[in-house]
Amino acid sequence: MSNVAPLVFRHPLPIRLAHWLNVVALTILLMSGLQIFNAHPALDIGATSNFEHPLAAIGATGETPDRGYVEVLGHRFGATGLLGVSRFGGQPTERGFPAWITLPAEQDLATGRRWHFLFAWIFFANGLVYLAYGLSSGQLRRRLVPGVSELGHIGASIRQHLTLHFPKGEARYNVLQKLTYLVVVLGLLPLQILAGLAMSPGFDAFAPWLPEAFGGRQSARTVHFVIAALLVLFVFVHVAMVLLTGPINQLRGMITGWFAVRAEREET
Amino acid sequence: MxxxxxxxxxxxxxxxxxxxxxxxxxxxxxxxxxxxxxxxTHFVQRLLLRPQNLAREYSASAVSAIFKPNGSTDPQDATYKALVADQFAAYRLKVGGLVEHPFEISLDELRALPARTQITRHDCVEGWSCIGQWTGVPLRALLERAQIKPQARYVVFRCFDTMDDGSLTPARYYESVDLVDAFHAQTILAYAMNGAPLPVAHGAPLRLRVERQLGYKMPKYLSSLEVVDSFAGIDGGRGGYWEDNGYDWYAGL
Structure with missing residues (x-):
């Protein structure tokens, strides 16, 4: 017990609050978003929908027994049980995404929209407060912007990650972490809001350039869906990394702010 | 573990x-x-959107080959079927409520009024979009003719079609907009679509276009306009058929 790892104050309160509020908001946005998607489970490019040959779609064959499928660029893949046809209330039901991942569980576009837009506002306000704090305190630059020397070590960092030799318990983020967070925080999340707004007929009348920037309203809808998928991927990797690098220490860090540097391996 | x-x-x-x-x-x-x-959303979009902010208008080449009809597409209501059989010769749009001069107007009289044609994108609440060309009379012209009273706040649109898809309580479709949208330049009562008389599937003889909101705010099969100061006592009291079933009254998002 002589080599107790020293604790450093790693995460200031505004960042911890923003983080956990985002956990709640993004979970609800994802689940209500899939509810909204289910009302028209197809994606297109351009301004308008192509009902006969969408870019991608989830559907059901309508046969007995009913089979669900995903169709991408004309190629069909069976997905019964998960997409197109899944069980709801014990019955096989035709729906895009299954009940366990949509909010509400039953098909209810109106309520799904209410959840989505309320938490979109909460998410937006949270992001503004986070950015205002991060920029004014210098935390954003200090935490997420890699220095030139760090960028020089990017190859080594990639090698470390690929061989699962992650830096554990360093006070600062490593260069890959910084770049990933930077892409998510300043890239994907703002882009996701803009893609969402580009689907609003009201906002489009205010900013007609916005849907055009995405290549049309249906393209913006596709971008919104793809970014949501990328954010889910990010969360999976993020949670996996937390589990692999000392989950107790990582969670304590994001809850209390205090983080043990050079933490001992959990396994030993 | x-x-x-x-x-x-x-x-x-x-x-x-x-x-x-x-x-x-x-x-x-x-x-x-x-x-x-x-x-x-309503508050912020009302702050951002000026009357001169128009929904984008497209060129003729952008018009969708297939414009998906939604909601009622072939109303079975007896009054409506009689009008269709008669090719809407007996049709009269009633304009009333909180106005100085209520009136009725036939399709021919509507067609004789100054018209506006616009090629716009129709965004359904479900997520899909189609582009169509609409020709009709600006709602503003009818409201100015009727002279709305000072306490007027909304225009309620009554329709001929009964919504009955089996899942919700059957009810006549109706909708409403506030005066900001009622007087907007692109808010028209359309009697023609893509250069032809409005088809039954798309709301013949007359439908509303409110281009800065979603499709369900644009009722088809219009029978009358009623200027009101509140929705109290009108069906579910929330200003529209879908609103009574949980959807937002302001559908700009």
Whole structure:
């Protein structure tokens, strides 16, 4: 017990609050978003929908027994049980995404929209407060912007990650972490809001350039869906990394702010 | 094993929280909270949108080959079927409510008024879009002719079609807009689509176009306009058929 790892104050309160509020908001946005998607489970490019040959779609064959499928660029893949046809209330039901991942569980576009837009506002306000704090305190630059020397070590960092030799318990983020967070925080999340707004007929009348920037309203809808998928991927990797690098220490860090540097391996 | 246990606990907590979500959504406080999102959107879009902000108008080449008809596409209501059989010769749009001069107007008289043609994108609440060309009379012209009273706040649109898809209580379709949208340059009562008389599937003889909102705000099969100061006493009291079934009254998002 002589080599107790020293604790450093790693995460200031505004960042911890923003983080956990985002956990709640993004979970609800994802689940209500899939509810909204289910009302028209197809994606297109351009301004308008192509009902006969969408870019991608989830559907059901309508046969007995009913089979669900995903169709991408004309190629069909069976997905019964998960997409197109899944069980709801014990019955096989035709729906895009299954009940366990949509909010509400039953098909209810109106309520799904209410959840989505309320938490979109909460998410937006949270992001503004986070950015205002991060920029004014210098935390954003200090935490997420890699220095030139760090960028020089990017190859080594990639090698470390690929061989699962992650830096554990360093006070600062490593260069890959910084770049990933930077892409998510300043890239994907703002882009996701803009893609969402580009689907609003009201906002489009205010900013007609916005849907055009995405290549049309249906393209913006596709971008919104793809970014949501990328954010889910990010969360999976993020949670996996937390589990692999000392989950107790990582969670304590994001809850209390205090983080043990050079933490001992959990396994030993 | 410990990590898996944490994982599972996290999952159970999540499941509990989401089970709570539907309870939240159906409670009165929950309803009010969820309503806050719509209120915020309505407030901000009203701040941002000036009357001169027009929905984008497209070129003729952008018109969709297939424009998906939605909601009622072939109303079976007796009054409506009689009008169709007669090719709408007996059709009269009634304009009334809080106006100085209520009046009725035939299709021929509407067609003789100065018209506006616009090629716009129709965005359905379900997520899809189509582009179509619409020709009709600016709603403003009819409201100016009727002279709305000072206490007027909304225009309610009554329709011939009864919505009955088996899942909701059958009811006549109706909708409403506030005076900001009622007097907007692109708000027209359309009698023609893509250069031809409005087809039954798209709301013959007359439908509303409110281009800065979603499709369900643009009722088809219009029978009358009523200028009101509140929605109290009108069907579900929320200003429209879909609104009475939980959808936002302000559908700009």
């Amino acid at each position: 410990r990590r898996i246990a944490i994982d599972r606990r996290g999952f159970l907590l999540g499941a509990l929280a989401l089970g709570g979500c539907s309870r939240v959504a159906s409670s009165r406080v929950g309803q009010t909270s969820l309503q806050a999102g719509e209120d915020a």
